[in-house]
Amino acid sequence: METMTVSQLNGYIKNIFDAEELLHNIPVVGEVFGVSTSRQITYFSLKDENATISCVCFYPAIASLIQEGKRVIITGSPNYYVKGGKLSFNVTRVEELGQGKLYEEFLKLKAKLEMEGLFDSLHKKTIPKSIKRIGVITSKDGAVIQDIKNVTWRRNPNVDIVLYPVKVQGINAEYDIAKAIDKMSNYENVDVIIVARGGGSLEDLSAYNTEVVARATYNCDKPIVSAVGHEVDFTIIDFVSDLRAPTPSAAAEILTFNLYDKRQEITALTQRFVFNATNYLQDNFDLIYSMLSVSTNALEKKYAYAIGQFNYLKTKLTSSMERFINDTSYTLGLQENTLQKLNPLNVLKQGYAKIEQNGKSVNDKKSVKQNDKLEIIFVDGRVQAMPIKEEK
Numbered sequence: 001m002e003t004m005t006v007s008q009l010n011g012y013i014k015n016i017f018d019a020e021e022l023l024h025n026i027p028v029v030g031e032v033f034g035v036s037t038s039r040q041i042t043y044f045s046l047k048d049e050n051a052t053i054s055c056v057c058f059y060p061a062i063a064s065l066i067q068e069g070k071r072v073i074i075t076g077s078p079n080y081y082v083k084g085g086k087l088s089f090n091v092t093r094v095e096e097l098g099q100g101k102l103y104e105e106f107l108k109l110k111a112k113l114e115m116e117g118l119f120d121s122l123h124k125k126t127i128p129k130s131i132k133r134i135g136v137i138t139s140k141d142g143a144v145i146q147d148i149k150n151v152t153w154r155r156n157p158n159v160d161i162v163l164y165p166v167k168v169q170g171i172n173a174e175y176d177i178a179k180a181i182d183k184m185s186n187y188e189n190v191d192v193i194i195v196a197r198g199g200g201s202l203e204d205l206s207a208y209n210t211e212v213v214a215r216a217t218y219n220c221d222k223p224i225v226s227a228v229g230h231e232v233d234f235t236i237i238d239f240v241s242d243l244r245a246p247t248p249s250a251a252a253e254i255l256t257f258n259l260y261d262k263r264q265e266i267t268a269l270t271q272r273f274v275f276n277a278t279n280y281l282q283d284n285f286d287l288i289y290s291m292l293s294v295s296t297n298a299l300e301k302k303y304a305y306a307i308g309q310f311n312y313l314k315t316k317l318t319s320s321m322e323r324f325i326n327d328t329s330y331t332l333g334l335q336e337n338t339l340q341k342l343n344p345l346n347v348l349k350q351g352y353a354k355i356e357q358n359g360k361s362v363n364d365k366k367s368v369k370q371n372d373k374l375e376i377i378f379v380d381g382r383v384q385a386m387p388i389k390e391e392k
Helices: 006-019 101-116 143-155 173-185 211-219 236-240 248-255 259-283 285-342 344-349
Strands: 026-038 041-047 052-057 070-081 086-099 133-138 160-165 192-197 224-228 354-357 374-378 381-385
Touching: 006 070, 026 101, 101 211, 101 236, 133 143, 133 173, 133 248, 143 160, 143 192, 143 248, 160 173, 173 192, 173 211, 192 248, 211 236, 224 236, 224 248, 259 285
Parallel strands: 052 086, 133 160, 133 192, 192 224
Antiparallel strands: 026 041, 026 070, 041 052, 070 086, 354 374, 374 381
């Protein structure tokens, strides 16, 4: 069999689609998701329970009806792009049918949680003014974590970032995200948490529109900033979180102050203070000099008065001390003379003696015991004697 080039094969497929009249201007019903716009061309996908198809609309006038989560009837024709080998549906007309199933579930859950008070501002925690460490819950491989790092460290390199990697979409992604929120709620050294992911369709963001993530966010002890999708995207976590940021980069910018700007601000304030102080001193030099002179004279007068009082008290104290010493010396002299007169040694020096018997003073004759020795005490010594027995 003769071979074909890729271009020939793709061209052959395109001719089949173009030649089939039944595929021209056909109506197709489905739910819109993955909407994006570039140069007034709207790209999106249409899906039902079992399949999806890529669509493109070149008509801005009808593009406003193509909204995320809407159920629509689009009219157009399939087109096979030869160069890229891709099939797309070129839309020429759009009719709105209502909300898609996914969007209806979103509105239903939103109403339920709002009724329970999970969105009330009274329950929202204040974002700290001084943040040293930010916890981030997102994919470890996506551009989101890099954007948050770049913005944070460009503004303030002193802030730490702690990443808890999770699945951001797919089967059981919501449980992964809820578990991360519960875990990071107990991190003592984390000041605030960013729950983030890039933009996408309502289906791509479905993990953040679940009750399990909403309740984990509500019960978290740390302040949570939601930064899910683009600015136009709103998810359930945005309503429950303490603060919503339009993008992950915006979340990082909100939570960090610009260190360079702060330094510039402090420098400017310092310069302004010096300038104003200098001008004030120059404008009020005479007044300040006059006030200093008055203050100096007053201080000199107070100093002279204090010195005079000190000298007066010093003289008075000296006189009092001298008088006290003289009076005390005179009194001591009188007491000394009295003691000298009463001193037994001085009495003995005059020729008197003291008589003791058995260690006791003998003051009269009748106190003398005949058989015991007497001890006569003179000023220069002692002698012993026996009492004379009287004849009867």
